[in-house]
Amino acid sequence: MMDRRNLLAAMGLSTLGLAAPKMAFAQTGSRKKFILILQRGAADGLMALAPTGDRHFTSARTQFMRDIKDGHKIDSFFTLHAAMSNIARLYGERDALFAHAVASNYRERSHFDGQNILETGGNSPYAVKSGWMNRLVGLLPNAREQRAVALASALPQVLRGDNAAASFVPNNRRSPNAALLDRLSDLYSDEPLLSNAWEQARMTRDMVGETGRVGPRDMAAIGALMAKIVKGRDGASLAMYETSGWDTHAAQSFRTKTELGKLDSLIGALKAGLGADWSNTVILIATEFGRTVAMNGTQGTDHGTASLAYLIGGAVRGGRIVADWPGLAERQLYQKRDLMPTQSLEMLMAGTIGTHFGLDSAKVAAQLFPGAIQGRPLSGLVS
Amino acid sequence: MRNSEIAENRFGYGARSKVVRHDNPQRFLLAQMESFDARPTALRAMPTLESISIATRAHMAELRKSGTIKTGNGKNAAFIRDKKFANAVRSHMRKSGRDHYDQSVMSRFALATKSDASFMERIVHFWSNHFAVSAEKSLVIGFAGSMEFEAIRPHILGKFSDLLKSVERHPAMLIYLDQVQSVGPGSPLAMRTNAVARRKLGLNENLAREILELHTLGVNGGYSQVDVTEFARALTGRTVGALPRGTIARMMDINDRPGLTQYHAALHEPGTRRIMGHSYRDTGERLADRILGDLALHPSTAKFISTKLARHFAGDDAPETLVKRLTETYLKTDGDLPSLYHVLVQAPEAWRPEPVKYKQPWEWLVSVYRGTQASLPVKNRQIGNIVRTLGQPVWRPGSPAGYGDRSSDWIGPDALFKRAEMANFLTVKLSRTVDAVELAPALFPSGLSLKTSAALGSADNRRQALAMLLASPEYLQR
Numbered sequence: 110m111m112d113r114r115n116l117l118a119a120m121g122l123s124t125l126g127l128a129a130p131k132m133a134f135a136q137t138g139s140r141k142k143f144i145l146i147l148q149r150g151a152a153d154g155l156m157a158l159a160p161t162g163d164r165h166f167t168s169a170r171t172q173f174m175r176d177i178k179d180g181h182k183i184d185s186f187f188t189l190h191a192a193m194s195n196i197a198r199l200y201g202e203r204d205a206l207f208a209h210a211v212a213s214n215y216r217e218r219s220h221f222d223g224q225n226i227l228e229t230g231g232n233s234p235y236a237v238k239s240g241w242m243n244r245l246v247g248l249l250p251n252a253r254e255q256r257a258v259a260l261a262s263a264l265p266q267v268l269r270g271d272n273a274a275a276s277f278v279p280n281n282r283r284s285p286n287a288a289l290l291d292r293l294s295d296l297y298s299d300e301p302l303l304s305n306a307w308e309q310a311r312m313t314r315d316m317v318g319e320t321g322r323v324g325p326r327d328m329a330a331i332g333a334l335m336a337k338i339v340k341g342r343d344g345a346s347l348a349m350y351e352t353s354g355w356d357t358h359a360a361q362s363f364r365t366k367t368e369l370g371k372l373d374s375l376i377g378a379l380k381a382g383l384g385a386d387w388s389n390t391v392i393l394i395a396t397e398f399g400r401t402v403a404m405n406g407t408q409g410t411d412h413g414t415a416s417l418a419y420l421i422g423g424a425v426r427g428g429r430i431v432a433d434w435p436g437l438a439e440r441q442l443y444q445k446r447d448l449m450p451t452q453s454l455e456m457l458m459a460g461t462i463g464t465h466f467g468l469d470s471a472k473v474a475a476q477l478f479p480g481a482i483q484g485r486p487l488s489g490l491v492s
Numbered sequence: 493m494r495n496s497e498i499a500e501n502r503f504g505y506g507a508r509s510k511v512v513r514h515d516n517p518q519r520f521l522l523a524q525m526e527s528f529d530a531r532p533t534a535l536r537a538m539p540t541l542e543s544i545s546i547a548t549r550a551h552m553a554e555l556r557k558s559g560t561i562k563t564g565n566g567k568n569a570a571f572i573r574d575k576k577f578a579n580a581v582r583s584h585m586r587k588s589g590r591d592h593y594d595q596s597v598m599s600r601f602a603l604a605t606k607s608d609a610s611f612m613e614r615i616v617h618f619w620s621n622h623f624a625v626s627a628e629k630s631l632v633i634g635f636a637g638s639m640e641f642e643a644i645r646p647h648i649l650g651k652f653s654d655l656l657k658s659v660e661r662h663p664a665m666l667i668y669l670d671q672v673q674s675v676g677p678g679s680p681l682a683m684r685t686n687a688v689a690r691r692k693l694g695l696n697e698n699l700a701r702e703i704l705e706l707h708t709l710g711v712n713g714g715y716s717q718v719d720v721t722e723f724a725r726a727l728t729g730r731t732v733g734a735l736p737r738g739t740i741a742r743m744m745d746i747n748d749r750p751g752l753t754q755y756h757a758a759l760h761e762p763g764t765r766r767i768m769g770h771s772y773r774d775t776g777e778r779l780a781d782r783i784l785g786d787l788a789l790h791p792s793t794a795k796f797i798s799t800k801l802a803r804h805f806a807g808d809d810a811p812e813t814l815v816k817r818l819t820e821t822y823l824k825t826d827g828d829l830p831s832l833y834h835v836l837v838q839a840p841e842a843w844r845p846e847p848v849k850y851k852q853p854w855e856w857l858v859s860v861y862r863g864t865q866a867s868l869p870v871k872n873r874q875i876g877n878i879v880r881t882l883g884q885p886v887w888r889p890g891s892p893a894g895y896g897d898r899s900s901d902w903i904g905p906d907a908l909f910k911r912a913e914m915a916n917f918l919t920v921k922l923s924r925t926v927d928a929v930e931l932a933p934a935l936f937p938s939g940l941s942l943k944t945s946a947a948l949g950s951a952d953n954r955r956q957a958l959a960m961l962l963a964s965p966e967y968l969q970r
Contacts, residue, residue, distance in 0.1 A: 149891075150891075171690075172690070172691060217711075218701070218717065218720075219705050219711045220891070220893070221711070221891075221893050222711055234711070259904075261904070261906070262882075262883030262904060262906050262907045262910070263883065263900070263901055263902055263903070263904030263906070263907045264900070264904040264905070269900055274905075275905045275906070276904040276905045276906040276907065277905070277906050278883075278906050278910075280881060280910075280913075282881070282913050282917060284913065285912060285913060285916040285959070288952060288956070289912070289916060289956055289959060289960070290912075292947060292951070292956070292960060293912055293960065293963060295943075295947070296943055296944065296947045296960060296963075296964060296965075297965070298943070299941070299943055300965050302899075302903055303903065303908060303965060303968070305905075306903055306904060306905045306907075306908045307905070307908055307909070307912075309905035310905035310906055310908060310909035311909075313905065313906075314909070353628075353890055353891075354628075358669075358670045358696050358697075358698040359670045359673060359696060359698075404692075405694055405695055405696050405697070406673070406674060406675050406677065406682075406692065406693050406694020406695050406696055407670055407673040407674060407694070407696040408673075408691070409670070409696065411696070411697050411698070411701075412701070444717065
């Protein structure tokens with residue numbers, strides 16, 4: 110097995126500057142697009158991008174090795190889960206980057222606190238009221254014209270705050286007639302909370318047009334819908350989607366395969382739907398924390414610490430794994446049970462967002478992730 | 493709002509067709525503790541654990557008789573038959589579970605819309621959300637109704653510890669939080685099989701963690717990872733008949749009370765446990781309840797439960813003064829729930845005249861049916877579909893934390909639009925019998941805002957007026 114330092118040199122941060130430059134894309138006149146996909150429930154990064162070159166991994170996960178055997182060999186050390194063919198292909202095309210052993214600054218094991226920190230950017234749960242994606246709206250040029258849309262019923266925490274943001278779930282019920290909609294606009298006009306929500310909803314519906322109902326498991330349709338919302342100069346610059354089913358305390362093998370497959374279809378549909386805008390797009394996939402290295406007694410894993418984050422899109426300098434691999438021997442684990450975090454998820458996000466939107470990454474870090482006190486924004490992740 | 497309106501709207505599910513003026517609204521609410529029916533006739537036809545178990549057993553007998561499940565030959569024949577059999581039982585439970593679910597949701601809704609003690613129905617649903625199970629785990633679906641009706645309803649007027657113990661042994665919870673397969677690594681069964689088996693038996697800490705984090709102490713309640721693991725060890729032995737797989741299944745008799753909670757000493761981790769500074773001698777089956785009893789009396793639990801109650805009834809920023817009084821009462825009475833409801837009802841913080849909260853979709857829908865006296869849909873599934881469209885499917889919050897209880901969890905752009913859409917849809921029929929201009933003063937005797945009155949007065953037609961009333965800021969809040 111490679112030791113930690115060699116591994117770092119082979120694939121890690123130190124090679125960032127040497128990555129082959131991509132072809133410059135023609136200016137499409139489109140705005141930059143950023144899509145966040147949250148994996149709620151603590152997704153197991155070790156199953157998604159398995160460190161098959163680490164002998165401690167294979168011994169800790171004997172009973173999962175069958176799933177991993179058929180996976181996509183990324184390099185001599187890592188294997189991407191077989192269910193992610195689209196993402197594997199994008200990796201080959203240098204449109205996908207994996208950051209492993211990543212964690213937010215949260216070090217306990219509650220989903221709900223972990224998600225709150227991931228979404229607010231604070232350093233303790235519920236300390237910051239608004240979500241970082243909402244604050245990001247305010248940092249973008251022409252903030253008032255920027256659209257941010259979540260495919261969700263209520264606004265997820267990450268999009269709550271003072272800046273305008275919309276939530277949207279398509280269905281096939283006939284929309285009320287325009288007269289009622291206008292009258293409700295008037296009826297809500299004295300109540301800021303209702304009025305803002307109402308106008309955002311109307312605007313999003315006007316933008317998307319007729320959709321019909323989209324089933325919650327139809328990832329191809331969801332991806333196509335998201336692409337439609339984001340696409341073009343007038344499309345949303347920011348979009349987000351929540352996935353669940355990652356809390357695999359039992360029967361992990363089957364459940365992970367299902368969820369990773371859905372995630373992969375979503376990415377495939379986004380790429381197909383975005384067309385020319387793909388080159389302006391960064392998709393970030395992240396989870397609140399990872400899962401234990403060892404399996405538990407019920408063919409699953411329990412709440413852990415570090416996990417995997419994905420950056421996907423035409424604007425990503427992909428085809429790389431960014432990791433400072435901590436190793437999986439017991440002494441190398443966090444609290445003798447979890448993958449040790451060696452990179453800050455907040456700094457990964459700050460660097461990505463800063464570069465992508467042409468903002469000062471240090472300022473992005475300070476405003477979006479005030480809770481992350483250590484480290485500097487990672488550079489060179491996106492073009 | 494006047495106090496009679498507050499009693500109906502903030503504490504209950506809204507008035508039925510008109511707000512009756514109560515001389516003493518507090519007494520009106522407290523009297524509901526006397527009149528509350530824990531086992532109303534409407535629920536007698538609902539599937540119970542007992543009936544689910546009997547039906548499952550009958551199904552198993554049927555399978556055996558019909559010979560659908562082939563025994564086969566070879567040395568693994570018995571093993572393969574058992575496995576097929578167990579799968580058939582699970583699939584039967586899932587299938588029948590969907591009907592149980594639809595029936596139960598409908599009965600729950602009917603009960604809430606007709607109840608004269610709707611404060612108590614709110615309390616039932618509060619606890620049901622506190623001890624959330626979620627039906628996207630397919631085996632939970634048929635048991636969720638039973639958990640609320642059999643494990644929660646009968647205990648809302650007792651001690652918190654009894655409510656807690658009753659929930660943490662209900663199959664829905666044991667299935668949802670993966671207790672069914674959890675085995676002590678030092679248990680007799682694991683000692684016997686782990687040396688040779690490929691699949692090692694061991695702990696699953698999910699239930700233990702969520703009891704500490706979500707049901708009792710709260711996330712900052714002072715427990716550590718060691719407490720979680722120790723508690724998980726203590727809980728081993730508790731499982732559900734016919735549901736475990738593999739080695740555990742082979743040890744149990746699949747015909748023995750399928751779908752019912754069981755204790756098997758062979759799964760239990762022996763030894764003294766140390767949790768939150770207390771030492772517990774191993775008393776086997778009784779151990780889990782002793783720990784739950786102590787957790788129920790912990791000051792962190794008192795504070796956590798008090799905060800949630802205050803947030804639910806007195807507003808998103810649970811008033812500290814009220815939380816303090818509730819916590820003191822909790823500790824003084826060893827978690828006596830009626831004493832807490834007394835404090836709530838008598839709290840000035842909960843009687844502020846301006847609305848303290850936006851209604852959750854379920855609350856709103858129940859209040860619409862109560863206010864308009866709408867007749868219930870004929871198909872069981874319909875109510876479930878409506879609340880799902882509104883963003884709050886019953887017993888399916890998608891997480892053991894249950895549904896959020898802050899206005900911001902519910903008033904998103906899409907969520908608000910869906911309410912307006914639903915108001916518009918429901919008024920197709922309703923506007924034939926209900927006139928918004930007559931209904932409004934009956935439901936809101938202290939008056940509507942100028943905006944709302946003007947909107948109702950100038951509406952294009954009856955239906956539009958009613959849709960606007962149901963979607964008005966007044967109707968959306970409590």
